[in-house]
Amino acid sequence: MAKQYPDDSTTLHTDAYELSMIQTYFEKGIQNKPAIFEAYFREMPFHNGFAVFAGLEHIIHYIEDLHFSDTDIAYLKETGDFSPAFIDYLSHFKFQGTVRSAVEGELIYNNEPIMQVEGPLADCQLIETAVLNILNYQTLIATKAARIRSVAGNDGIMEFGTRRAQEFDAAIWGTRAAYIGGFDATSNVRAGKLFGIPISGTHAHSLVQTYGNDYDAFRAYAETHKDCVFLVDTYDTIKSGVPSAIKVAKEMGDKINFLGVRIDSGDMAYLSKRVREQLDDAGFTDAKIYASNDLDEKTIMSLKMQRAKIDVWGVGTKLITAFDQPALGAVYKMVSIEHNGKMEDTIKLSNNAEKVSTPGRKQVWRITKKADGKSEGDYVALWDEDPRKLDELYMFHPSYTYINKTVTDFDARPILQTIFEDGRLVYQQPELEAIKARCQQMQENLWPEYKRDLNPQKYPVDLSQKCWDNKMALIKKIHEYVRNINYDD
Ligand SMILES: Nc1ncnc2c1ncn2[C@@H]1O[C@H](COP(=O)(O)OP(=O)(O)OP(=O)(O)O)[C@@H](O)[C@H]1O
Numbered sequence: 001m002a003k004q005y006p007d008d009s010t011t012l013h014t015d016a017y018e019l020s021m022i023q024t025y026f027e028k029g030i031q032n033k034p035a036i037f038e039a040y041f042r043e044m045p046f047h048n049g050f051a052v053f054a055g056l057e058h059i060i061h062y063i064e065d066l067h068f069s070d071t072d073i074a075y076l077k078e079t080g081d082f083s084p085a086f087i088d089y090l091s092h093f094k095f096q097g098t099v100r101s102a103v104e105g106e107l108i109y110n111n112e113p114i115m116q117v118e119g120p121l122a123d124c125q126l127i128e129t130a131v132l133n134i135l136n137y138q139t140l141i142a143t144k145a146a147r148i149r150s151v152a153g154n155d156g157i158m159e160f161g162t163r164r165a166q167e168f169d170a171a172i173w174g175t176r177a178a179y180i181g182g183f184d185a186t187s188n189v190r191a192g193k194l195f196g197i198p199i200s201g202t203h204a205h206s207l208v209q210t211y212g213n214d215y216d217a218f219r220a221y222a223e224t225h226k227d228c229v230f231l232v233d234t235y236d237t238i239k240s241g242v243p244s245a246i247k248v249a250k251e252m253g254d255k256i257n258f259l260g261v262r263i264d265s266g267d268m269a270y271l272s273k274r275v276r277e278q279l280d281d282a283g284f285t286d287a288k289i290y291a292s293n294d295l296d297e298k299t300i301m302s303l304k305m306q307r308a309k310i311d312v313w314g315v316g317t318k319l320i321t322a323f324d325q326p327a328l329g330a331v332y333k334m335v336s337i338e339h340n341g342k343m344e345d346t347i348k349l350s351n352n353a354e355k356v357s358t359p360g361r362k363q364v365w366r367i368t369k370k371a372d373g374k375s376e377g378d379y380v381a382l383w384d385e386d387p388r389k390l391d392e393l394y395m396f397h398p399s400y401t402y403i404n405k406t407v408t409d410f411d412a413r414p415i416l417q418t419i420f421e422d423g424r425l426v427y428q429q430p431e432l433e434a435i436k437a438r439c440q441q442m443q444e445n446l447w448p449e450y451k452r453d454l455n456p457q458k459y460p461v462d463l464s465q466k467c468w469d470n471k472m473a474l475i476k477k478i479h480e481y482v483r484n485i486n487y488d489d
């Protein structure tokens, strides 16, 4: 049995190595050294042309509650891994960092900072695991949801994934992310209570099995509910399910809102066309056809191409588990640290050019044309740069520098906003509806070439000249350092 603690906190929701490193910093007296870390991911999820940032609300909750409770401290003592002085330090720990982040519903891209944490080295280090855990999952689900929305057009899409989600938290935060990304409703009632997401649903096969036939089951349901969507595929969709639904709808008349029927198996293109005819012939031209069964953007697109007569899509497993890409892979890297009273930029090298981190504290500027508000690309610049002061912006690909352009008559909008300032929450989270609307609005500013589902154009994420020079200079410096190492003296 898992132990129950009256004062359990989520502060220990961290990898042991974070605490091990912080113990080293503490014992060496450098735990308060000013440092800056940035989170970013390297590959676009699902090869999509954009990603939808989600997770900030949970990160805010987590940071606001960051403290080592009495039982956290007692447990750390029990492990025997930490010194008494370090444990005493942790018992007084209070987060003092500054967090800057993309806001929820914002579109984000690979190889640009999406969150920046500045402050005492220990504080920055402690939150790495939880921050990545949260934003990796929620951003993935919000992006998957946006993909599904893009193929569903204006059809209704309902989130049905709780039973297949990776446990409780994933179901709850996943459905919130799905709502941000474009879903209309969820079947998870607690998500409705917690976040105000509209809840919605039909009924399961077990209702029909309880009565042993479609008619009695639908009739019983109709006598106990106003809004009715009948699941018609338990025994035979065409011969039994739909005729029974029609019979009940006619008998009950105005006493119910006969909203439609749900199909959950079989060839849904063929069945939906037959069902549409049956409903129309009976005069129920407004009744909608709902479909579910392992759907995702690919099956929905295929069904639409087959001119399936489906109005509302219920999507579970493949959304909530991010079935075709189970992890986003965002990382959290140190970009700058204080030495002898001066901030010095740091880098992580790799033989793989894509994996070399970009040093220095940065801001991401979204560059749009003044004339039509459409995106030109993102411009990652060092913190002291401000492209708003420039008339012309030279933008070049950070690896293939011959790919470049000069942009004029542009607007530049900073993506990283201050969320916590020296440990104090200064950002007011908008309502969920506003976050969802932002996601929609931001997609409208994107050219269609970046939005297509398959093989979208790569959205430009460029480094400023100064940022690029800084990176190259640091690479050179580290190469020299490695070349000159000689421990034989
Ligand atoms: N016309 C269609 N075109 C493309 N995919 C379809 C079509 N009809 C159904 N599908 C999809 O094909 C898959 C069918 O899976 P499966 O064979 O397990 O379902 P089934 O025939 O409904 O059986 P079950 O009763 O076990 O659910 C589902 O992912 C479903 O969404």
Ligand SMILES: O=P(O)(O)OC[C@H]1O[C@H](OP(=O)(O)OP(=O)(O)O)[C@H](O)[C@@H]1O
Pocket: 160, 161, 163, 164, 203, 204, 205, 206, 264, 292, 293, 294, 295, 314, 315, 316, 317, 318
């Ligand atoms: O297919 P998903 O995208 O994951 O959507 C959720 C699924 O959950 C339900 O099936 P389940 O077999 O659990 O129960 P039911 O068919 O008896 O309702 C529902 O009928 C959907 O098929």
Ligand SMILES: O=C(O)c1cccnc1
Pocket: 160, 161, 187, 200, 201, 202, 203, 204, 262, 292, 314, 316
């Ligand atoms: O309401 C529904 O139809 C529903 C809910 C969860 C999972 N599958 C279907």
